[in-house]
Amino acid sequence: MARQRPHPPPSELARAPPRLGAPVSVPSPLTRGTVLMGLAALLCGCVDSGHAAGRSDDRAAPCESSVVFRSGTGGYHTFRIPAVVTTPPTPDTPGTLVAFAEARRHSKADAGDVDVVSRRSTDGGCTWSPLQVVADAGPDTVGNPVPVVVPTTGRLVLVTCRNAATATERTILEGKRPTASAGRRVYVQHSDTAGRTWSPPTEITDQATRPDWRWYATGPGHGLALTHGPHTGRLVVAADHSTAPPAGSPDTGAEPRYYGGHALLSDDGGATWRIGFVDRTPDGRVNANETTAAQLPDGRVYFNTRDQRGTAPASRADAYSSDGGETLDAPFAPTEDVTAPLSEGSVLQTRHGGQAGPLLLSAPADPKTRSDMTVRSSDDGGLTWSSGLRLTTDPAAYSDLVQADPGTVGVLYETGRRTPYDTITFTRLPLDRFRAAN
Numbered sequence: 001m002a003r004q005r006p007h008p009p010p011s012e013l014a015r016a017p018p019r020l021g022a023p024v025s026v027p028s029p030l031t032r033g034t035v036l037m038g039l040a041a042l043l044c045g046c047v048d049s050g051h052a053a054g055r056s057d058d059r060a061a062p063c064e065s066s067v068v069f070r071s072g073t074g075g076y077h078t079f080r081i082p083a084v085v086t087t088p089p090t091p092d093t094p095g096t097l098v099a100f101a102e103a104r105r106h107s108k109a110d111a112g113d114v115d116v117v118s119r120r121s122t123d124g125g126c127t128w129s130p131l132q133v134v135a136d137a138g139p140d141t142v143g144n145p146v147p148v149v150v151p152t153t154g155r156l157v158l159v160t161c162r163n164a165a166t167a168t169e170r171t172i173l174e175g176k177r178p179t180a181s182a183g184r185r186v187y188v189q190h191s192d193t194a195g196r197t198w199s200p201p202t203e204i205t206d207q208a209t210r211p212d213w214r215w216y217a218t219g220p221g222h223g224l225a226l227t228h229g230p231h232t233g234r235l236v237v238a239a240d241h242s243t244a245p246p247a248g249s250p251d252t253g254a255e256p257r258y259y260g261g262h263a264l265l266s267d268d269g270g271a272t273w274r275i276g277f278v279d280r281t282p283d284g285r286v287n288a289n290e291t292t293a294a295q296l297p298d299g300r301v302y303f304n305t306r307d308q309r310g311t312a313p314a315s316r317a318d319a320y321s322s323d324g325g326e327t328l329d330a331p332f333a334p335t336e337d338v339t340a341p342l343s344e345g346s347v348l349q350t351r352h353g354g355q356a357g358p359l360l361l362s363a364p365a366d367p368k369t370r371s372d373m374t375v376r377s378s379d380d381g382g383l384t385w386s387s388g389l390r391l392t393t394d395p396a397a398y399s400d401l402v403q404a405d406p407g408t409v410g411v412l413y414e415t416g417r418r419t420p421y422d423t424i425t426f427t428r429l430p431l432d433r434f435r436a437a438n
Helices: 032-044 169-173 432-437
Strands: 065-070 078-086 097-104 114-121 132-135 141-149 156-163 185-191 213-218 235-243 259-266 274-279 288-295 301-307 316-321 346-352 355-364 373-378 396-405 408-415 423-430
Touching (some): 065 078, 065 097, 065 114, 132 141, 141 213, 141 235, 156 213, 169 213, 235 301, 259 288, 259 301, 274 316, 301 346, 355 396, 355 408, 373 396, 373 408, 423 432
Parallel strands (some): 288 346
Antiparallel strands (some): 065 423, 078 097, 114 132, 156 185, 213 235, 235 259, 235 288, 259 274, 288 301, 301 316, 346 355, 396 408
16 A cells, blocks of 8 residues: 655654753643642652652643662663553453563663563553563563453453573574574463462463474563454564574674564453464565554554664554454555654554544654654654654663553653663653644
8 A cells, every 4th residue: 555655744842851940841732730739749869760749640740750660779780661451440450551561680782681670550540550560581581461351251361472581683683593492482471460460480481482483572562452343352472583594695684684573362261362463574674673552443453663784665564454463464564654763653543422533653853863752743644754753862772661541651761861771761741732732
């Protein structure tokens, strides 16, 4: 399908995550009472630490941003790779936001002693529970968290990947892992208590991978539960992998063209898994890497991926599936009207007033460096995108999107004054701001 280049409105600049003692810039939709609440929170240092007073509803939010994970705290050097979901409310409890991250013990490196941790919020992302370790592989690496909520039961399913601490992505790409168990393995666990307690992880590597795959990564970011159409109830986890070079090739396997995208599917609430579509385009034009998914109002699944140094004139690409992720309607094609550096991104199909809202995409907007976190919107299922709402001009990298309540979108993203990896911050955005922009 031909893509039409949009005529976007000028970018907006949302307030950057607050610093204690910094001037407060208040967007016009906020009330005077909200301003006073925000000032009080800043004076006591609450917002900066992720502990601001308030609750979540359809009125003006009592907070705009909170720091969920701060590098150098909790016994960890760096927090990275955010993911967030919200559990459905019950008659006795409100919906709970559950935020996840990789907690890297000794350095910011991808490999090493890395755990998956979480924090929970019952007030729309203003305050957060203490840090909780959800998955720990001892001295080894566990990461790439992909949480997804089963709509019919409220069960929270979490898919993660593991490898030996000494096995870097490059050595795995080159097939240099010393043993099979040192390479990438896939696990699943679940919570029936909105993230308060978790089952032990269960390995699903045999269900999720193929023998000729080397590198493997789920998401990262939230997974997808299909809510309408013939595959209602299916769980979809977007993922990527790499393959070995053909026999006799001088390639090592670390060349970007060996990356490809695929999907993991579960039709029984996460108990068992199988591989859905596998996109392999070894011509190097689009090298699908970290991938995210959303279900469109017409029932199709929209996939958006990081194009890892492909020859196409864009750093992001997308594709559609009309059968719930079993196959792609066509291979990944460049998302030419989205400017972004090499980085992960997140997509979310919103709902507002019982109807479909805009499709959102969060990613850095600077073409060269990881900075300028921006949330773009689309009213045509990802064919065209607005120039978006810019959250910050500071360094910023990975992100995830969640509908925090019927009128609010939450963005959980890496950002900092010095580097993108100083904090993982949660920012609330009124959904009306995107509807007005379209």
